[in-house]
Amino acid sequence: MSTIKYPTGIHMNVSTTIQDRHSRRGMSLESDVNDSNAYYREMDKAVIYKKPTPVQVVKVDYPARNKAKIVEAYYKTPSTTDYNGIYRGKYIDFEAKETKNKVNFPLLMIHDHQIRHLKQVTKHGGIGFFIIRFNAHSKTYLVDSDLLIAEIERTDKSSIPYSWFETNGDLIQEGLFPRLSYLKNVDARYFKEEK
Amino acid sequence: MSTIKYPTGIHMNVSTTIQDRHSRRGMSLESDVNDSNAYYREMDKAVIYKKPTPVQVVKVDYPARNKAKIVEAYYKTPSTTDYNGIYRGKYIDFEAKETKNKVNFPLLMIHDHQIRHLKQVTKHGGIGFFIIRFNAHSKTYLVDSDLLIAEIERTDKSSIPYSWFETNGDLIQEGLFPRLSYLKNVDARYFKEEK
Secondary structure, three states: OOEEEOOOOOEEEHHHHHHHHHOHHHOOHHHHHHHHHHHHHHOOOEEEEEOOOOEEEEEEEEEEOOEEEEEEEEEOOOOOOOEEEEEOOEEEEEEEEEEOOOOEEEHHHOOHHHHHHHHHHHHOOOEEEEEEEEHHHOEEEEEEHHHHHHHHHHOOOOEEEHHHHHHHOEEOOEOOOOOEOHHHHHHHHHOHHHO | OOEEEOOOOOEEEHHHHHHHHHOHHHOOHHHHHHHHHHHHHHOOOEEEEEOOOOEEEEEEEEEEOOEEEEEEEEEOOOOOOOEEEEEOOEEEEEEEEEEOOOOEEEHHHOOHHHHHHHHHHHHOOOEEEEEEEEHHHOEEEEEEHHHHHHHHHHOOOOEEEHHHHHHHOEEOOEOOOOOEOHHHHHHHHHOHHHO
16 A cells, blocks of 8 residues: 655555556546646646536525525536636647447537637637547547537538547547646647647 | 617617616626627637636436536635636636725735636736726726736735726726727737737
8 A cells, every 4th residue: 555655745545546547437537637637737737727617596595604505506508618728828728528439429429619619719829629538448539629520510420430539539648647648649739840 | 779780790779888888887897808708709809708606516406307406506716717718829817806995906806826827827828917997996907917916925015006007007998899898908918019
């Protein structure tokens, strides 16, 4: 039961961690992306956050002083993607999705407002992409948003085959710190000439 | 009771609008900033949104199929500022605050996590600022985040005098479309050499 002493004071139990890697299939992509962003912020590499889920608050009670309790609220549809921030001076914007489907990525997982938003982002000079995990393959890809949106608009099917992602996506390396080193893929795809 | 036909299909009643300008003191800065951002997105000038207020959801009921009702939740402290997005290829990040105080801006209105976040933003090459409205003067200023944070860290007082903002802030022009033309101030301050 040794522990890794992480430079910035985060301690992690090795045996738990190894066990985690075995049960990764059950872990959510969202928590992996959030952990990776926390790591990148801690390392001062990038400032990227998940946006809070928008909630329409209808009724608030004040059972104790200074303590507002929301007692009626509803989830709202977000207008944008889930993640944005800054990396190497550039605006970064992406959406993360995971599927258990072995052969296809179902297109109903990507919403019109996300497509519209990512189109605007790249038009204004930002970097836009999707992070898509295929749980059945234990593989996570970074896919350029313009590329995937073009394919969505080209196809008349309700899904895109896994093989398309193998060809057009950038396989993200998975590990401990960070769980998803997706900024390496961003470097390779969007900062090629500056290397 | 004539109406202005707005190019993209937004209609506005002129008399209501003029009345609004008289009662602007009671309107919130947040709604002015949100309206301005909607205008800028509509005009395809910038893609800037307010982040949703983060809420910790504790209990959800499902009174009807496909309709989740949140019945217990609490407001969480945000980790970042309220607004971010992209303009002219640059990452933009800011916080908006308004005060009724005539002579001072009280520093307890700006939180440590906002200062920390804006420092990170400018360090990584983004544009960071505050939009600060003095309701008693009917004046709204854009203040560079590095400038205001330096002043906050320099002073041993619990507030910064209004006169400091007159000297160091950029007065934002107010109108109908957009309510706050703060991107003009961004142009002047951050894109000078490119004009």
